[in-house]
Amino acid sequence: MTNWYKIFKYNQSAEGIAQKTYYDIGHDTNQEDALWVYDDGRVEVIYRKDCQDKSICFSHMDQFGGIILSLVYRGRYDGNTKKISLSKPVGMGQFREVPSGLIYKLNQIFPENTGISIFGYASSIKEYKKAQSYNTVEESIDWLKRSGISMEGDKYVFYHGSPKVNNLTELRAGSLLAETEKDARHFAAHNRYLKPEDIVVYKILVGPEDINTGVFASLNRNYELV
Numbered sequence: 001m002t003n004w005y006k007i008f009k010y011n012q013s014a015e016g017i018a019q020k021t022y023y024d025i026g027h028d029t030n031q032e033d034a035l036w037v038y039d040d041g042r043v044e045v046i047y048r049k050d051c052q053d054k055s056i057c058f059s060h061m062d063q064f065g066g067i068i069l070s071l072v073y074r075g076r077y078d079g080n081t082k083k084i085s086l087s088k089p090v091g092m093g094q095f096r097e098v099p100s101g102l103i104y105k106l107n108q109i110f111p112e113n114t115g116i117s118i119f120g121y122a123s124s125i126k127e128y129k130k131a132q133s134y135n136t137v138e139e140s141i142d143w144l145k146r147s148g149i150s151m152e153g154d155k156y157v158f159y160h161g162s163p164k165v166n167n168l169t170e171l172r173a174g175s176l177l178a179e180t181e182k183d184a185r186h187f188a189a190h191n192r193y194l195k196p197e198d199i200v201v202y203k204i205l206v207g208p209e210d211i212n213t214g215v216f217a218s219l220n221r222n223y224e225l226v
Helices: 005-024 091-095 100-109 138-147 181-192
Strands: 035-038 042-047 072-079 085-089 115-119 153-164 200-206 212-213 218-219
Touching: 035 100, 042 100, 085 100, 138 212, 153 181, 181 200
Parallel strands: 085 115
Antiparallel strands: 035 042, 035 072, 072 085, 153 200, 212 218
């Protein structure tokens, strides 16, 4: 029987390991770099060279703002190495195999690719036993800057959604953090089959030393809610 708690604990460390490689793919300035998302059975692609407004960051958040990114497969294509990165959606999508149809479409869109690197949560105890290594403060700062996380004073702003009936007074270490209030509410409701109005969203102010970073950010300590 799968021990989901052990998998969860592993994921908090595995994210940091994966992220080091994730940022090696398609994060340079090559005009052939591309962003892609898999939404409603379609792969949407935007190349860096086709980004008309150069003042906007070449990121999924800025280019696909109408999509709740935490709930879809997404990634980048590297114009230099021809590698493709693939990030799994949060929730149970982390524990499922990547759809073969998506792999097929990516190979069609990027026929010269040299391979697809998949990033996400561990899905077995075997993966849990591989390693346990937390990212450094310097790596968290780099992730925060690359992700364009907003700040209030010297703190970074995140959000976390939870059912109102829970009446939380603190968040536990390992709690996932969303970049927007909309994402936090949607994710919390979606995973529990609740209505958005049944969710309360907490604003979380943290320093780089308070979080683990990877495909997503998560708390590395308990956080008191005020």
